[in-house]
Amino acid sequence: MAPLSWFLYLAAILFTIGLAGVLLKRNALIVMMSVELMLNAANLTFLAFARQNGWANGSAIAFFVIAVAAAEAAVGLAVVIAIYRSRGEINVDEVRALRE
Amino acid sequence: MAEKVLFLVFAVPLVATALGVLLSRNPVYAAINLVAAFFCMAGIYVLLTAHLIAFMQVLVYAGAVMVLFLFVIMLLSLGDESLVPGPSKRAMQWVGVAGALAVAGVIGSAISRVGDGAAANVGGAFGTVKAVGRVLFTEYLLPFEATSLLLLVAIVGAVVVAKERI
Numbered sequence: 001m002a003p004l005s006w007f008l009y010l011a012a013i014l015f016t017i018g019l020a021g022v023l024l025k026r027n028a029l030i031v032m033m034s035v036e037l038m039l040n041a042a043n044l045t046f047l048a049f050a051r052q053n054g055w056a057n058g059s060a061i062a063f064f065v066i067a068v069a070a071a072e073a074a075v076g077l078a079v080v081i082a083i084y085r086s087r088g089e090i091n092v093d094e095v096r097a098l099r100e
Numbered sequence: 101m102a103e104k105v106l107f108l109v110f111a112v113p114l115v116a117t118a119l120g121v122l123l124s125r126n127p128v129y130a131a132i133n134l135v136a137a138f139f140c141m142a143g144i145y146v147l148l149t150a151h152l153i154a155f156m157q158v159l160v161y162a163g164a165v166m167v168l169f170l171f172v173i174m175l176l177s178l179g180d181e182s183l184v185p186g187p188s189k190r191a192m193q194w195v196g197v198a199g200a201l202a203v204a205g206v207i208g209s210a211i212s213r214v215g216d217g218a219a220a221n222v223g224g225a226f227g228t229v230k231a232v233g234r235v236l237f238t239e240y241l242l243p244f245e246a247t248s249l250l251l252l253v254a255i256v257g258a259v260v261v262a263k264e265r266i
Contacts, residue, residue: 001219002107002147008211010111010144016204017118023196029127029173033134036165037118040141043153051148051227054220059232060240062153066160067247071254073165077172078262084176085264093189
């Protein structure tokens with residue numbers, strides 16, 4: 001196995017890219033994609049520590065993270081469609097209120 | 101040695117495609133970049149002998165979730181993001197970059213204190229469907245069932261929110 005710190009630094013880089021996407025992008029869809037990237041970075045950290053220490057739990061936790069991410073994507077995209085219907089745009093700078 | 105080379109073979113395109121998500125203005129390009137990133141990530145998972153998770157990564161993420169994203173992008177027919185934001189927005193962007201880099205510095209300093217050490221010796225069964233399934237259905241049985249409920253709620257919630265009239 002490559003050194004543990006390589007995997008951890010890779011996860012840190014991916015998390016930072018995802019965080020930058022959440023902070024910088026204005027398209028709600030790309031913000032959600034960046035969130036998926038951050039969840040993947042967290043998964044990578046779980047699996048790297050699990051492999052390093054020989055724990056079997058790591059894959060189980062990663063499994064739950066993937067399930068939660070799928071649920072988040074389904075509900076989030078539904079919200080994006082609903083916002084687009086009522087306003088005709090999904091720019092996160094412009095969408096400030098839940099009501100119309 | 102071979103594993104280090106393989107790590108770089110997957111990690112370099114992974115970071116490049118992740119940056120592609122951040123830098124591409126067309127949402128379709130961002131989504132395709134993310135699909136490529138998920139495939140590279142699956143390779144990294146295989147290097148960590150998490151075979152089941154690598155398989156699920158391709159199946160669930162690169163397959164199901166990204167198809168959903170592309171479907172919504174094409175349903176909404178969004179144009180490119182405007183290139184030049186206003187001056188106040190540009191200042192806010194620099195604040196965002198600084199914040200992300202600050203978080204990266206904190207994480208990096210934490211990682212630098214983690215010793216590398218020798219990896220544990222794991223048998224051939226580590227990360228297979230059998231090994232992960234045994235943990236899931238014994239130790240994590242309640243969270244596993246809660247996940248099925250969560251997915252059901254997510255399906256119903258997505259239909260209720262996205263549909264104009266029920």
